[in-house]
Amino acid sequence: MSMKCDLVVVGAGPGGSMTAKTAAQAGLKVVLLEKRQEIGDPVRCAEGVGKRALCEMVKPEPEWIAAEVKGAKIYAPDGTSIVMSEDKSGSEVGYVLERKVFDRALAMQAAEAGAKVMVKTRALGLLKKDGVPCGVSAMRVGEPLQIEAPIVIGADGVESKVGRWAGIDTALKLKDMETCAQFLVQDNTIDDEYTEFFLGNSIAPAGYAWAFPKGEKLANVGLGVLGTRSKPGEATRLLKDFVKARYPNGKVLEMVVGGDPCAGQIESTTSDGVMLVGDAARQTDPLTGGGILSAMQAGIMAGEVASKALTAGDVSKAGLKEYEDRWREDIGKHLTRSYEFKEFFVKMTDDDLNQLLGSLKKEDISKMDLRGMLRVLFRLNPKLLWELRHLVV
């Protein structure tokens, strides 16, 4: 079977659905492909997002918000903790989502805007004419399907192939990927009001552990380990230890695993007729691993640029340059900064981490944003943070 459209989007995660919705709203004929039979399932996410940035893009719906938090607590390896309030602690807190419902709701919005959603449909490769991509070949419930389209969006997540098919090397090095495991834990000791972050090289080497509340005494409890510090099965093994130590009576109701890119800006996210969005473009925050919002933001940009490029009749790499420029100006700058922090953070010993968080004990940081807190940290620990001085001023 074959079909024709203006834009084919591979992957119905937050990035793909926002691209499809934006492009369909601009009047494009859009097909959104998802290889899974159920959008959003299985989840590979801790589901934390910043409230403000999310609400700028979509109207919050109670059915996909599992919990709302007041702020974040960060624990040093020695147990010292600091508390940051919600409006100051940046993009990782605010809401904890129910992504199975959220991802489907976004796909539904794309469908309502006019996009054709096709599930259990896996892209297998790019169709090419004179070497230039002009659609995708796919398999739909075991049957071949060809979709011709002048522009293809790769929103195909951590396992992205679209970029590679188009000649963009998106393979991640072990030092640029966190390997993660997470349990949905029910326990009476769970803090329902704060997201918690636990640092320490024995808890999560060159990563961190987290507990994000999901309503009544339930939380996503997980951890990420830097690829270079991992062994086969290490993330799950360390998580079992962590849960046993922190929630000895906790009950595990769900298991999630996944890879979270922490690569910073990659060299290219466009080629003739192709744009990459979200995890496929490695747009995840390298320090925190948060990638829902940046995937959605990039999706909106890609949808707008697709519409403009088709109107202008130029879908070449040069014609799609506006996408590259726009996301780098906005998301990209943040990624670069965050990547430098990550590269520094992964070298820290437990003593360093204890010193840093300990130094904040006597300071009132409750009203500070991340930048303000960094400034204080730098004032108190100039030697330790010397390498980061250019980021702090």
Place this chain on the structure above:
Amino acid sequence: MLTVNRYKCCYCGACVGVCPTCALELVETFIEVSPDCKECGICTKICPVGALEVKA
């Protein structure tokens, strides 16, 4: 040879993202290994559940 323990695999796709030769494919709920695999073992390190193993 790279082996995939499909009883362990949680089909998360992390291994696909790090393979330098693009030899892996996540087909919804299972991993396929193509002949392009160079048995470098990179993917085995990233697997959160230890489903991948390079066997002699």
